[in-house]
Amino acid sequence: MLTTVTLQTPPGDALVDITPLVREAVQEIAQQTGLEGGLCALIVPHTTAAITVNSALDPTTPQDIIDELRRLVPTRVDFRHQYDTPADAAGHIKAALIGHSLMLPIENGDLVLGGSQSILFYEFDGPRQRRVQIKVLAG
Numbered sequence: 001m002l003t004t005v006t007l008q009t010p011p012g013d014a015l016v017d018i019t020p021l022v023r024e025a026v027q028e029i030a031q032q033t034g035l036e037g038g039l040c041a042l043i044v045p046h047t048t049a050a051i052t053v054n055s056a057l058d059p060t061t062p063q064d065i066i067d068e069l070r071r072l073v074p075t076r077v078d079f080r081h082q083y084d085t086p087a088d089a090a091g092h093i094k095a096a097l098i099g100h101s102l103m104l105p106i107e108n109g110d111l112v113l114g115g116s117q118s119i120l121f122y123e124f125d126g127p128r129q130r131r132v133q134i135k136v137l138a139g
Contacts, residue, residue, distance in 0.1 A: 001029055003134045009049075009123035012087075013070060013094075015062035016121045022134060023111050029136045030109030040111060041135040042102040048091030048125035050098035051132065056118035069094050091124030098122055106136065 005021045026040055044051045055061045079089035102119070105112040121132065
């Protein structure tokens with residue numbers, strides 16, 4: 001079963017904790033299908049957004065990640081590809097570094113995450129309405 005969740009992202013670069021959205025979708029699928037265990041594949045179908053697992057307990061952790069990625073890949077005007085804007089070109093590179101998918105375990109009809117782990121959606125070119133595709137595999 002493939003489910004899609006949508007979110008509205010803030011302007012610029014941002015990390016958004018989507019753990020509650022994903023957890024709710026997985027639990028709903030588990031209830032509908034009787035799923036106890038398996039895998040949850042998360043796919044971001046955008047080229048200037050990404051997904052990762054990290055801590056959201058301390059609100060400064062996401063900001064540190066944002067700051068470091070901006071340092072590593074600054075928005076600049078000398079990118080070869082600039083179909084839209086320099087920020088868009090930087091977003092493509094950042095998304096390629098972070099990645100567009102995750103695979104997480106499901107046990108007892110729920111996601112298995114570490115105590116401080118959160119699913120973070122990374123927006124590189126907001127604000128935008130974004131999607132995350134959720135594919136649950138039994139097993």
